[in-house]
Amino acid sequence: MAGYLVFVVFMTVLSKARGEDLAAPALSVKPEIITKSGTVTLHCQTPVPVSRCLYSFNKAPFKTMPCHQTITGSELLSLVDIKFPAEINVACSYLNATASPLSEKKFISVRDPGPPTVSVHPSVITEFSSVTLYCQPPLYVSVSSCSFYTLSGLEWARSSCTRTLRGSDLLKNEQSAPAEVRVKFFYTERNEEMSPSPHSDKTIVAVKGDV
Template sequence: MAGRLLFVILVYLLPPTLTVNPPVITETDSVTLHCQTPPSVSVSQCYFYTLSGGMVRFFPCLKNLTGTELLKMSQQRPPAEVQVKCSYIGKIEGSNSPSQHSDPSSITVRTLRPPTLTVNPPVITETDSVTLHCQTPPSVSVSQCYFYTLSGGTRVFPCLKTLTGTELLLISQQSSPAEVQVKCFYTVKHGGSTSPSPHSETSSITVRSSLTSAAPTLLNPASGDKVTGKMTLMVRAAVTVGVILLGLALLLTTKRLSENCISKRPKANISGLQGDYDETFSVVAYNATVSDDSREATSS
């Protein structure tokens, strides 16, 4: 009896080597557990168990597990460091014998990575549109995201969503002008449970009133006060009309002065011709008459 027990101890199978890759994952990522047995032993399955407790699992010696499955196996919650060992059963002289346990290997399981929220453009009016993009990690496959504002209101949309300023104000329960602060997150299903991700950083969208934003804000150089472009256009129009009216008034005044000057010029009464003539025409006519008289006197 004693000799048989001693024989069993001497032929106790060598421990396997456990490798994990990668050593740091999230709940949705996967880790590969490889329980490497000695080359002289032929086995098809291995035992995996965690140092924190839980059931011993019987898997192929090369096994992939998600972070969620590993946490369930170890009865832990993220973030957590899960320590795993493995062993195998080999045959010795026709009987199954367990191996020694491997050294522990650690796997760090982090919480789900938060998404990144981008908004474009960050300043809009009620009638303009803004694009919300809740960018999830590459390892996660989701079709919908949760968007919510810090002032209240949550909506489920595609992770790339376009909203008008009016729709955004309706979700945030605000009225323009307003600064709407938005966050987003996503959920991942594992079996029958759903895990929400951490929330994104806050992104701000400024929604201006369509009326006040119809024209650009300009600076009045005289007073330094801000006036709207609409008021500026009205002022410019008034100045233009005033300039036109002033020009017409000057034109009429000049015409009246010219007419008064012409009416006050002396009238010429040329011999043989009676009537009022323009001064210039009268002088020409007078010079012509004088020239004719001179010719007659010379010929006589």
């Protein structure tokens, strides 16, 4: 009996020593900010070949998953069982006889899309000169299209978030220069065609009469 206990203690110490000898993996998270429909790629880089890795999210129990995978913000929220919006910390480990030390923690932010920032250049034109409209979504958003519209009822949608128009294009049939045209912008996130972004603040383009 005493010999058996000595053997158990010896194996426990040996197993712990082996675990301490394992190198920690390196975890990469790209991008670190996403929306619910956006995707994040987790890559747990292990020093030895393994088929699966262990992930720790916000101190929740370890989850066994592929060492390289891409998941959406919604899937991540469901996986961690946390409410939106959320800041999630993640670390990974792997098994090689014993569990390796954890990687350095990384952080993933799951956010609302947010409104675009906008600019027009130049802000004063004539009916026959042009203005370029710029709709800039947040950098962490993958966009399928941008839309521009005037508060008088004209609208343009296209895949590009930059649009050049003449002053006459901004005027409705019953309008004439001089006029101040109020323009607003929004974008559609990829895979969220039925849920456009919040709309921007209005931007004014002054259309002057030709001298």
